[in-house]
Amino acid sequence: MGGDGIASFLDGIESQDADYSYIPSLSDELVLLILARLPPSLHQTLRLINKHYHALSRSRELYNIRQEVGIREPxxxxxxxxxxxxxxxxxxxxxxxxxxxxxxxxxxxxxxxxxxxxxxxxxxxxxxxxxxxxxxxxxxxxxxxRGPSMIKPRCLFASANCGAVACIAGGIVIGQNVEVLDSAEKYDPARRMWEPLPTMNRRRKLCSGxxxxxxxxxxxxxxxxxxxxxxxxxxxxxxxxxxxxxxxxxxxxxxxxxxxxxxxxxxxxxxxxxxxxxxxxxxxxxxxxxxxxxxxxxxxxxxxxxxxxxxxxxxxxxxxxxxxxxxxxxxxxxxxxxxxxxxxxxxxxxxxxxxxxxxxxxxxxxxxxxxx
Missing domain, CATH: 2.120.10 (Neuraminidase)
Known part of the structure; x- marks a missing residue:
């Protein structure tokens, strides 16, 4: 059954509290391997099968497996x-x-x-x-x-996903006066923390990264x-x-x-x-x-x-x-x-x-x- 067929079938399931006898018993390891190979857009619907599938689809292990096997559907x-x-x-x-x-x-x-x-x-x-x-x-x-806040909160800045981290630079801070920034920061999603980067050569706003x-x-x-x-x-x-x-x-x-x-x-x-x-x-x-x-x-x-x-x-x-x-x-x-x-x-x-x-x-x- 293709992705569209799975989505259409599961859309009709109304309660994640239900357990369906025709679903075969699979080990958690095997279920995670299967879920990891399905597009993330289907995970929300697959959670409706039962409470256990719901918990597995929300587990950090699912995304670790996707990384290990090189699956990167955006x-x-x-x-x-x-x-x-x-x-x-x-x-x-x-x-x-x-x-x-x-x-x-x-x-x-x-x-x-x-x-x-x-x-x-x-x-x-x-x-x-x-x-x-x-x-x-x-x-x-x-x-x-909510959060975490940047070290120096700003707007009109440049940003980019840089592999394992995200980086931002420049922008403005609005106070009594508008300050155009030359500072930069990086965000570590695993630790949910911002860290400073060295100062840029130019102050800039409305820039791109x-x-x-x-x-x-x-x-x-x-x-x-x-x-x-x-x-x-x-x-x-x-x-x-x-x-x-x-x-x-x-x-x-x-x-x-x-x-x-x-x-x-x-x-x-x-x-x-x-x-x-x-x-x-x-x-x-x-x-x-x-x-x-x-x-x-x-x-x-x-x-x-x-x-x-x-x-x-x-x-x-x-x-x-x-x-x-x-x-x-x-x-x-x-x-x-x-x-x-x-x-x-x-x-x-x-x-x-x-x-x-x-x-x-x-x-x-x-x-x-x-x-x-």
């Missing part, structure tokens, strides 16, 4: 305009589910937020009435938890004098220093009315989406320059780059936004792209569209590799 977490809850998209099955309601105050719910994934946690940063906070969604528990060549890159942004930054820099963990890359954005304007640079990494190559021309570009590392690859099927220029999700999805790029296709109307387009570096051809795969039934404006989007 999950995409999104918050879309007009929707009260976050939802998780399974790119393999093309299905999505709502996350539990985030138990924040009304200030956090209605304000700007930033998100990143690391391990099996989704971190959402925003402002509550009492100040900046982080809410943490844990996949195994299917619950939201990515993970390439096993290094955390921070690109573009605006400095403390509101001047556009075309440089980038990366953190060299072995030397514990930041290395500056002059003119990494090649003089491309990135004024404060536009979104931070839309960048993503696939197959260890860096890509950018130009929010003025809808052009996809690839970074030529040896030349410190960019090559145009072609147009994308969404209107990234509709709101000057805001409301568009452009993310790393393993060997592919994930793109979500207002569809160019007239048949979709004014709805959302969800697609992936694989770049053949030998021929420079772009191979697009449409995952779905929501017609006019859902706003195409994406407030937040983050990808979880579903490994511990």
């Amino acid at each position: 999950s995409v977490f999104m918050l879309v305009s007009g929707e009260p809850c976050w939802w998780a998209l399974d790119p393999l099955l093309g299905s999505h589910r709502n996350l539990p309601e985030l138990p924040s105050d009304h200030c956090f719910a209605s304000g700007d937020k930033e998100s990143l994934c690391t391990g099996t946690q989704l971190l959402v940063s925003g402002k509550e009435i009492e100040g900046l906070v982080i809410w943490r969604y844990e996949l195994a528990a299917n619950r939201w938890f 990515c993970y390439m060549d096993n290094k955390f890159y921070v690109i573009g942004g605006v400095d403390e004098s509101n001047r556009d930054l075309t440089c980038g820099e990366f953190y060299d963990a072995e030397r514990d220093v930041w290395i500056l890359i002059p003119d990494m954005m090649n003089g491309a304007p990135c004024s404060t009315s536009r979104s931070p640079p839309l960048v993503a990494v696939a197959n260890n190559e860096l890509y950018s989406l130009d929010a003025t021309s809808n052009q996809l570009k690839v970074y030529l590392k040896g030349r410190n320059s960019w090559r145009e690859l072609g147009n994308v099927p969404v209107k990234a220029d509709h709101s000057r780059g805001w409301g568009v999700a452009f993310k790393s999805l393993g060997d592919e790029l994930l793109l979500i936004g207002l569809a160019k296709d007239p048949s979709v109307g004014h709805g959302m387009m969800i697609c992936t792209c694989w770049h053949d570096t030998q021929t420079n051809a772009l191979h697009w795969r449409k995952l779905g569209s929501n017609g006019n039934h859902m706003s195409p404006f994406v407030f937040n989007c983050s990808v979880m590799a579903a490994r511990s």
Whole structure:
């Protein structure tokens, strides 16, 4: 039975308190091995079989097994305009589910937020009435938890999932005066702790982050004098220093009315989406320059780059936004792209569209590799 068949069958089960005699008795070890090989989007439904399966599907051991056997099906977490809850998209099955309601105050719910994934946690940063906070969604528990707070809480920062940790850098602190930061931190999901990183070469806000060549890159942004930054820099963990890359954005304007640079990494190559021309570009590392690859099927220029999700999805790029296709109307387009570096051809795969039934404006989007 395929993934869709399992989901359809289990959707009809109403109570996790029921025990069904036709389910054969399996050892916990074997059940965990089976669950580990199923997409995370099915785990929520499998918990309805009985209480014991529910406990096993929430165990830390399940995600340890997924890591050991190298299973990394990603999950995409999104918050879309007009929707009260976050939802998780399974790119393999093309299905999505709502996350539990985030138990924040009304200030956090209605304000700007930033998100990143690391391990099996989704971190959402925003402002509550009492100040900046982080809410943490844990996949195994299917619950939201408060904290932990950054060492220096901030907004408009760069972030990236960097293997076993997540890194953030730059941004602003709002007090009596707005301070543009050059500080950086890393988050260890196993210990649920933030640790400081060395100071960057430049203060920057509205910047973007990515993970390439096993290094955390921070690109573009605006400095403390509101001047556009075309440089980038990366953190060299072995030397514990930041290395500056002059003119990494090649003089491309990135004024404060536009979104931070839309960048993503696939197959260890860096890509950018130009929010003025809808052009996809690839970074030529040896030349410190960019090559145009072609147009994308969404209107990234509709709101000057805001409301568009452009993310790393393993060997592919994930793109979500207002569809160019007239048949979709004014709805959302969800697609992936694989770049053949030998021929420079772009191979697009449409995952779905929501017609006019859902706003195409994406407030937040983050990808979880579903490994511990």
